Amino acid sequence: xxxxxxxxxxxxxxxxxxxxxxxxxxxxxxxxxxxxxxxxxxxxxxxxxxxxxxxxxxxxxxxxxxxxxxxxxxxxxxxxxxxxxxxxxxxxxxxxxxxxxxxxxxxxxxxxxxxxxxxxxxxxxxxxxxxxxxxxxxxxxxxxxxxxxxxxxxxxxxxxxxxxxxxxxxxxxxxxxxxxxxxxxxxxxxxxxxx
Numbered sequence: 001x002x003x004x005x006x007x008x009x010x011x012x013x014x015x016x017x018x019x020x021x022x023x024x025x026x027x028x029x030x031x032x033x034x035x036x037x038x039x040x041x042x043x044x045x046x047x048x049x050x051x052x053x054x055x056x057x058x059x060x061x062x063x064x065x066x067x068x069x070x071x072x073x074x075x076x077x078x079x080x081x082x083x084x085x086x087x088x089x090x091x092x093x094x095x096x097x098x099x100x101x102x103x104x105x106x107x108x109x110x111x112x113x114x115x116x117x118x119x120x121x122x123x124x125x126x127x128x129x130x131x132x133x134x135x136x137x138x139x140x141x142x143x144x145x146x147x148x149x150x151x152x153x154x155x156x157x158x159x160x161x162x163x164x165x166x167x168x169x170x171x172x173x174x175x176x177x178x179x180x181x182x183x184x185x186x187x188x189x190x191x192x193x194x195x
Contacts, residue, residue, distance in 0.1 A: 007037055010107065018103040021154035029096045031055045032062035036104060039067040065090075065097040066104065073138060080141035087145035095149070102146055102154055105139070109161035116168055126169050133169045140166075 011034045018025055018033055035055075038047055051060040072078060072086065090098040112132065119125045126133065143162050147155040 007041060010111075011035070011037065013107045013111075014100070014103045017106050017157075018099060021103070021151045021157070022099050025099070026096070028056060028058040029062060029100060031059045032066070032096075033100050033103065035059070035063055036066040036100060038063060040070075062097050062100060065094060066101055069097075069101045073135060078138060080137060080144075083138055083141035084145040087142055091146065091149035098146060098149060099151075099154070102150055102158055105142070106154070106157055106161060109158075109165050113161065113164055113168065122168065123171055126171070129169075132165075136166055136169060 014036065015030055015033050018030070032055075035051065038051075042050075047063075048060060051063065072083070087098065090101075112129070116122050116125045139162055143155075143158055147159065150158070
């Protein structure tokens with residue numbers, strides 16, 4: 001189970017989100033996203049040879065980058081500066097992995113917010129999710145670093161979900177938080193920041 005759903009359902013949701021924001025995603029990226037949680041679920045001695053033989057090195061590389069991102073997320077006391085540096089490296093060297101890990105975060109945030117909306121006492125729900133709440137500074141640093149490089153629609157969705165989760169964690173009422181961009185095109189990235 002991942003995000004309260006079978007692992008396959010979670011993986012398919014991440015592929016759908018990726019496709020909504022990056023409709024021309026290459027097959028190796030889509031395959032990697034479908035398998036991004038495989039390192040946690042598959043026998044460790046079988047994953048690399050099977051993926052390499054069936055899907056190729058690019059798919060395996062992206063899976064391993066996403067595995068490293070999951071480990072970084074779970075690392076206590078990772079600094080905002082470390083997160084910014086890692087995400088900037090992804091943006092400059094590995095956009096497919098940045099897009100995949102962002103889609104994964106969008107699905108995870110959406111899932112936890114939907115579960116919170118269904119409970120009778122949201123405060124109890126959020127109090128029971130201390131690891132998630134403890135990761136909020138990491139998520140904010142990730143969004144800050146990633147947003148300028150993502151398709152605008154993806155950056156807006158991530159921002160809206162992050163703000164909603166942040167408000168919920170602090171016991172504040174939910175408001176419509178997804179920024180609206182009437183002239184936005186899904187394939188239009190944020191401007192690259194000046195260096």
